[in-house]
Amino acid sequence: MAYDVEKDAGRKIDAPVIMFENVSKSYQKNMPALKNVSFEIRKGEFVFIVGASGSGKSTLIKLITREIKANKGKVFINGRDIGRLFRGKIARYRRGIGVVFQDFRLLPDLNVYENVAFAQRVIEAPAKEIPNRVAKALAIVGLSDKQKSFPDQLSGGEQQRVAVARALINNPTLLLADEPTGNLDPSNTREIMKLLEEVNRRGTTVVVVTHNREMVNSMQKRVIKMDRGQIVSDASKGGYRYV
């Protein structure tokens, strides 16, 4: 029988935004990228995922976006078992999630306005609403005066702010950022982090993968630390250190 997302609506109310239940993922036989990982992230949290390269951070993010599927265990997003989502439902599911990457991934032939508006067109937002929404998103990221610029005319920090605006414009309940400041200098790193904090203050649950110890330790947020496919510490109360 087809899985009915709407029928699940009643379960969503108190469910964590993200719940991993004994999740394992291997890309190749006997080489698990994630081993029996369980954790929860609740609505409104701001969480850092840290750990050495290869420890499984991006795998965790890709399981949430349903780019990949768990071999074992379950991933629930807003109470929904996304392992059971059929192909045809995945695109719609992803509309509820904003994603920001290290390499920005803007469309080079579109200007700033069009890059952000594009996300609205994909979800078939009413055409007459789009200009206002784009203007609002660009105001939030402080780029109202760069609407007509093309990505190659912007600094790395500005490009990443466009990417954040694009991730936000569809009002996601969840914003995922996989090393969003990996290509930025310290001052732009601080700006992007302040912006993600602001997005979180407005009610969006935010998950940020990063290597930046100094920044993590200055921000006093929950820190989930990964090592070789497992969570080795989760400072949901106190601590908040990346050591």
Ligand code: ADP
């Ligand atoms: P991180 O983001 O923490 O650097 P990843 O989640 O990207 O780690 O990778 C975890 C492990 O899975 C690594 O050993 C990596 O080599 C492996 N891996 C990741 N993606 C693939 C893939 N597409 N094919 C095969 N192995 C992969």
Ligand code: MG
């Ligand atoms: Mg990674």
